[in-house]
Amino acid sequence: MSWRSKAQLSTMWLILLLAVAAPWLGMYPVLGMRIMSFALFACAFNLMAGYTGLISFGHAALFGGAGYVTGLALTSWGWPTPAGIMFGVFVALVIGLAMGVLAVRRYGIYFSMVTLALAQIVYFYCLQADFTGGEDGLQGIPRGTLFGLSLQSDRVMYYVMLVVFVASWWFIRRIVRSPFGQILQAVRENEPRAISLGYRVNRYKLGMFLLSAGFAGLAGAMKAVIMGFETLTDVHWSTSGMVILLTLVGGLGTDLGPILGAVIITVLEEKMGAIGHFLEHITGVHWFASLNDNVSMINGAIFVLCVLLFRRGIVGTFNARWGGARAASG
Numbered sequence: 001m002s003w004r005s006k007a008q009l010s011t012m013w014l015i016l017l018l019a020v021a022a023p024w025l026g027m028y029p030v031l032g033m034r035i036m037s038f039a040l041f042a043c044a045f046n047l048m049a050g051y052t053g054l055i056s057f058g059h060a061a062l063f064g065g066a067g068y069v070t071g072l073a074l075t076s077w078g079w080p081t082p083a084g085i086m087f088g089v090f091v092a093l094v095i096g097l098a099m100g101v102l103a104v105r106r107y108g109i110y111f112s113m114v115t116l117a118l119a120q121i122v123y124f125y126c127l128q129a130d131f132t133g134g135e136d137g138l139q140g141i142p143r144g145t146l147f148g149l150s151l152q153s154d155r156v157m158y159y160v161m162l163v164v165f166v167a168s169w170w171f172i173r174r175i176v177r178s179p180f181g182q183i184l185q186a187v188r189e190n191e192p193r194a195i196s197l198g199y200r201v202n203r204y205k206l207g208m209f210l211l212s213a214g215f216a217g218l219a220g221a222m223k224a225v226i227m228g229f230e231t232l233t234d235v236h237w238s239t240s241g242m243v244i245l246l247t248l249v250g251g252l253g254t255d256l257g258p259i260l261g262a263v264i265i266t267v268l269e270e271k272m273g274a275i276g277h278f279l280e281h282i283t284g285v286h287w288f289a290s291l292n293d294n295v296s297m298i299n300g301a302i303f304v305l306c307v308l309l310f311r312r313g314i315v316g317t318f319n320a321r322w323g324g325a326r327a328a329s330g
Helices: 004-026 029-052 059-075 079-105 109-128 155-176 180-190 190-194 201-227 238-250 257-283 288-295 294-307 313-329
Strands: none
Touching: 004 029, 004 109, 004 155, 029 059, 029 155, 029 238, 029 257, 059 079, 059 109, 059 201, 079 109, 079 201, 109 238, 155 180, 155 201, 180 190, 180 201, 190 201, 238 257, 238 294, 238 313, 257 288, 257 294, 257 313, 288 313, 294 313
């Protein structure tokens, strides 16, 4: 194994151990589950944008759409929790297929605009449909049981989500390193050359779009079960923008970047009030107390700093600089 592979493997094991121990170290399990939900969502987006070069502005439709139908299946139809989650993933795949068939023949900003337009159709449908609850959202989604194990305990649900996330992340990593993933990376780098070699590029793009849609749907379905409700925020275009932010901050086209981005942004959104009061206490500047009302501004500032200082995201920049330093010293 190369030094980089060893370093990545050690980092992965350290992150896994910290995730397993987190509820016993004082972390609120629901916060951990929210981080993993958004991290899986970001990994799904990264699978398509980072390794195929397709920037979608419509992933919120997959994430929130799966959450809504999972909630419908569990609350109104009385389905078991695993069946409801799988139904959410299936609906995300159907939405992804419709998006992909229409969008993969377009390039660049035109691809992004097609996905955004289709996602807005899903948003306005959810706004008007009876089962979604409109602006009030879909409330009272039960966690139920999983193979006879009650999911009412936050700690039990946390470890179920951890297993789902780790398995999904590992599968995504295997996809990227498979011949299928290597072809898509070749398409990202030089699509005309891939076409000249005989690859049916649009089919490969559609396949990756469906894989990304499935994992995004899984993230949305799990979040709905974890939180017990689903709102229009998850299908709004701002959620598509948020997942782009998570991925770019952590590092587009890296294994751990989306996870780091999800940790940073989610913790800031959840704990901004406490951070603001702490900064006010140590600096005496009263403005910091209002940070909780300006989370979007802080996220925007983080994005600007990453663009200026970490053009490849935090993980991507670290890998490039550390790799260059190791090569120079070696």
